[in-house]
Amino acid sequence: MRAEISFGKSLVGILFVGLAAASCTTTPKPAAAPVKAKSKQVQPAKVTFNYTTKDRDCLKRAMYFESQHSDENGYLAVGSVIMNRLTSGAYADSICGVVAQKKQFAPGVLTREVKPQAEPELATAADAILSGERHPAVKDAMFFHTAGLKFPYNNMHYVTVAGGNAFYEKRDENGTLETPPPLPSYEVAMNYVPGESMLPPQFEVLIPSDVPVPIPSPDPAATASINPMPMPAAATAIEPEPGTPIAIPTPRPAYDSVMLRPSIPANGG
Secondary structure (H helix, E strand, O other): OHHHHHHHHHHHHHHHHHHHHHHHHOOOOOOOOOOOOOOOOOOOOOEEEEEOHHHHHHHHHHHHHHOOOOOHHHHHHHHHHHHHHHHHOOOOOOHHHHHOOOOOOOOOOOOOOOOHHHHHHHHHHHHHHHOOOOOOOOOOOOEEEEOOOOOOOOOEEEEEEEOOEEEEEEEOOOOOEOOOOOOOHHHEEEEEOOOOOOOOHHHHHHOOOOOOOOOOOOOOOOEOOOOOOOOOOOOOOOOOOOOOOOEOOOOOOHHHHOOOOOOOOOOOO
């Protein structure tokens, strides 16, 4: 009887020691790390500008004639200036309005012929500008002039030369922009509006229609009741007799006399 009890005690002791040993060698499992919720990056709202087919044509024309028919690098530089002006809020609110502003761009930029062989590269550059691409070296420049010219103004901060033009920002002696800064391209969205013109009415006459408008012949019935002004003495034409009817010619388009070449005022451009 005592032997059975002793054996039972021994068996219990062995089981206790085994369990104690097992508990000492078991490695505790690490607590699971909390899963962090992914935060969604909120994209800043873009400022949307509408443009039409005519605006795209205005952009192409300015890029072509102002870059001296150069190449894509020159096209993008001029196009970046136009977009800088558009998004700065200091100029017109449409591309055609910016390009058509008096004494800012080359004479005839909206009426002269664009060579057909330049169209493919020019169209590619214009579409790139409208899609948000900019010439990286133009930065905030809204002004340029023919490369090689010198002017005695201290606020002309030059940034690059491209397409035969020198591009510059207007900055004061502390380096601060003197003009409203343009929006960066990533904050701008260009929205195509078919069949509409964003050009202000006063600029409509500057841009020829896609379809030539026939000019009517002078009306033979239209006459003037007064004699013309006397011609200079050197002229050989014979003045008409008093009372001779004179046909009134049809007026020429207003844009023939518009000058759009950039000018630099006394304050530095």
